[in-house]
Amino acid sequence: MRLRLADRPLEDGYLYFDRYVHQEPAEARDSAAPVVHKDAQVHDSILGPWTRVGARTSFSEVSMGAYSYIVNDASANYAEIGKFCSIARDARLNPGNHPTWKAALHHFTYRTRSYELGPEDDHDFFEWRRSHTVTLGHDVWIGHGATVLPGVSIGTGSVVGAGAVVSKDVPPFTIVGGVPSKPIRERFPKAVQDGLLAVSWWDWSHERLADAIDDFRDLDADAFVEKYA
Numbered sequence: 001m002r003l004r005l006a007d008r009p010l011e012d013g014y015l016y017f018d019r020y021v022h023q024e025p026a027e028a029r030d031s032a033a034p035v036v037h038k039d040a041q042v043h044d045s046i047l048g049p050w051t052r053v054g055a056r057t058s059f060s061e062v063s064m065g066a067y068s069y070i071v072n073d074a075s076a077n078y079a080e081i082g083k084f085c086s087i088a089r090d091a092r093l094n095p096g097n098h099p100t101w102k103a104a105l106h107h108f109t110y111r112t113r114s115y116e117l118g119p120e121d122d123h124d125f126f127e128w129r130r131s132h133t134v135t136l137g138h139d140v141w142i143g144h145g146a147t148v149l150p151g152v153s154i155g156t157g158s159v160v161g162a163g164a165v166v167s168k169d170v171p172p173f174t175i176v177g178g179v180p181s182k183p184i185r186e187r188f189p190k191a192v193q194d195g196l197l198a199v200s201w202w203d204w205s206h207e208r209l210a211d212a213i214d215d216f217r218d219l220d221a222d223a224f225v226e227k228y229a
């Protein structure tokens with residue numbers, strides 16, 4: 001079972017937020033510290049160094065790896081986001097399903113306390129949602145307004161086109177689009193994909209990224225792999 005984020009050991013530079021409360025920094029902030037917009041909501045989540053969460057975006061039980069960013073008006077629940085992911089405006093990661101097999105779809109059956117219909121919310125129902133985690137690998141790009149449905153995993157280096165609804169797992173380095181999404185193409189031939197996975201630049205240190213920045217800019221992936229593999 002997925003370890004509760006509050007209980008998870010934190011790597012260097014990662015921070016746990018039970019509930020993020022915005023405060024203007026009293027002193028010069030650590031530039032690697034996560035930046036959460038004052039109008040964002042971050043609840044029970046872990047954010048890595050150099051991460052950014054945009055205005056009116058909400059996170060609940062999300063772990064987001066170093067350098068990943070999600071811009072404004074997006075949301076994620078029960079999600080494991082790798083490093084260096086780029087998540088566009090209005091994206092939805094794991095919008096919660098309602099119980100289609102029961103007599104009532106409405107959430108009074110599980111958010112029972114708020115409706116004064118019983119003393120306890122339905123914890124089993126929330127566990128069911130929690131067990132359908134959305135997972136993004138590293139360097140995944142989620143396009144504008146895309147939705148990644150509960151339980152779906154998206155492989156490292158993959159792209160979800162604008163407006164897509166992703167209902168099935170996406171292998172690494174694949175571009176998908178449409179409703180429901182289908183593969184559009186692979187980004188690279190298999191040898192380059194394997195080379196990038198072998199290089200795994202997303203695990204490099206900040207200093208190593210800085211040293212290689214000209215190659216990230218100037219080389220295509222095949223030449224990059226040839227140089228670093």
Ligand SMILES: CC(C)(COP(=O)(O)OP(=O)(O)OC[C@H]1O[C@@H](n2cnc3c(N)ncnc32)[C@H](O)[C@@H]1OP(=O)(O)O)[C@@H](O)C(=O)NCCC(=O)NCCS
Pocket residue numbers: 086087088089142143144145159160161162163164175176177178184185
């Ligand atoms: C998917 C995307 C990356 C383009 O990938 P690409 O491989 O270069 O695709 P192409 O433009 O060559 O199009 C290939 C085919 O996919 C289709 N396609 C492209 N984007 C699509 C999308 N978002 N949804 C459905 N189909 C799409 C094209 O119509 C074309 O179809 P055809 O073969 O029938 O003519 C791009 O269209 C996209 O959606 N970008 C997201 C932009 C965005 O949201 N930015 C947010 C800021 S971070």
